[in-house]
Amino acid sequence: MLRVDPKGRICELNNAGQQLDGRLQAGDSLAGWLDASGLEALERCLASRNSTEGAPLEFEACVEQRRYRLAVARLACLDGSRYIQITDITDYRALSENQRLLQACMAQVHDVIIITESTPLDAPGPRIIYVNEAVQRMTGYPPHEVLGRSPRLFQGPDTDPKALRRIRQALEARRPVKEIVVNYCKDGLPFWNEIEIVPIPASDAREKTYFASIQRDISQAKQREAELRYSQEELRRLSQAQEEVLEQERRRIARDLHDELGQTLTALKLRLALAVNALKELPSDQLKRLMTVIESVDGAVEKVREISSNLRPPMLDDLGFEATADWFLDRCAGRDGLEIDWQSESAGEGRVRGEVATALFRILQECMTNISRHSRASKVAIKYREGDDTVRMEIHDDGRGFDPGQTKNSGFGLVGIRERVAMLNGGLVVESAIGKGVRIRVELPLEGKGYD
Secondary structure (H helix, E strand, O other), X not given: OEEEOOOOEEEEEOHHHHOOOOOOOOOOEXXXXXXXXXXXXXXXXXXXXXXXXXXXXXXXXXXXXXXXXXXXXXXXXXXXXXXXXXXXXXXXXXXXHHHHHHHHHHHHOOOEEEEEEOOOOOOOOOOEEEEOOHHHHHHOOOHHHHOOOOHHHHOOOOOOHHHHHHHHHHHHOOOOEEEEEEEEOOOOXXXXXXXXXXXXXXXXXXXXXXXXXXXXXOHHHHHHHHHHHHHHHHHHHHHHHHHHHHHHHHHHHHHHHHHHXXXXXXXXXXXXXXXXXXXXXXXXXXXXXXHHHHXXXXXXXXXXXXXHHHHOOHHHHHOOHHHHHHHHHHHHHHHHOOEEEEEEOOOOOXXXXXXXXXXXXXXXXXXXXXXXXXXXXXXXXXXXXXXXXXXXXXXXXXXXXXXXXXXXXXXXXXXXXXXXXXXXXXXXXXXXXXXXXXXXXXXXXXXXXOOO
């Protein structure tokens, strides 16, 4: 507080005035302290007429990066001097500017920001003490209709009670939580809301604690996710239909090879044998050539049988997967020199038929092909079990393995296995590490409840 004469010269000032910036002294002129705009405002105030009514005349001035508010008394003293109250408002102005920027930012943010009290967590729930304008864009509620109410205002019949319980547990423990729930707009329309809540702790025992939440409408993302899932299901239905057509074609070709070409070659072999028996007077070298032809035909018959079996073993349709797997693994052991341990835990005759049997056989076939070509394994253990509703198969080799993180090493074999399992709504686990071999676990529904 200080008193100045009509020309702005300081007549007297109190201790606070002397300590304001260390430069103000009695006898000094405010002209040397104020900036140009502040000096002009001071001159207008000092030139104003005396009045006993009204608030003091106020203006602001900047002095060396600090901002001050000056309040000049309307009523002058007998000698024409007036009292002036000077207040340093630098920090206040900075805080006001920060608040203005924060409010402007909150108004432009598309996400809803809500601050609530921390209690009560029971009904009716903590009151909302702040909400930004985005709440009206997302829910249709203007901010003034939300303030003082609980966020439970947005809940409805499809809001997941389990998610609400998880949120409650997190709030009780004063820890952050993130959930996705169905909330409702003012007009009753539901939307998917991604909510992240964090506690705002008190700095001391006298202050309150609060919860701040950021809420985002992810309905469009959920819609895109549903469309993508539907597209994937459609692709799998198409893939399953193509696989069924392919299996039917394999079955037809295998049958034709076995029945038509196989029988033709067998008949040719018999006729050649009869010709050899009827022509014993032929020279020995010609007989040897005929015998060589018979052996070639015999080899062709075996090759046709092998190709036919690889395309589609007839016993897969007649006897099911378990008998086919036993036969197939015997052939793999003899062909590749592998030590194969086949363990079946199914009770009685195997019940797996149809598409499940086909899927299991193709998966086993793909695994054994990969082991033969790439794993450098010497031992393979296969465990098979039929449960009440599911079948499980585990294939484990002692080969060189691979790094699951390197997707390029997985190849199309594993991709095909994953698709076969997915088409039947089954489960697949692949475990491997360099030098640790590969373990593949497959679980499929017994009745093959795939895509229709």
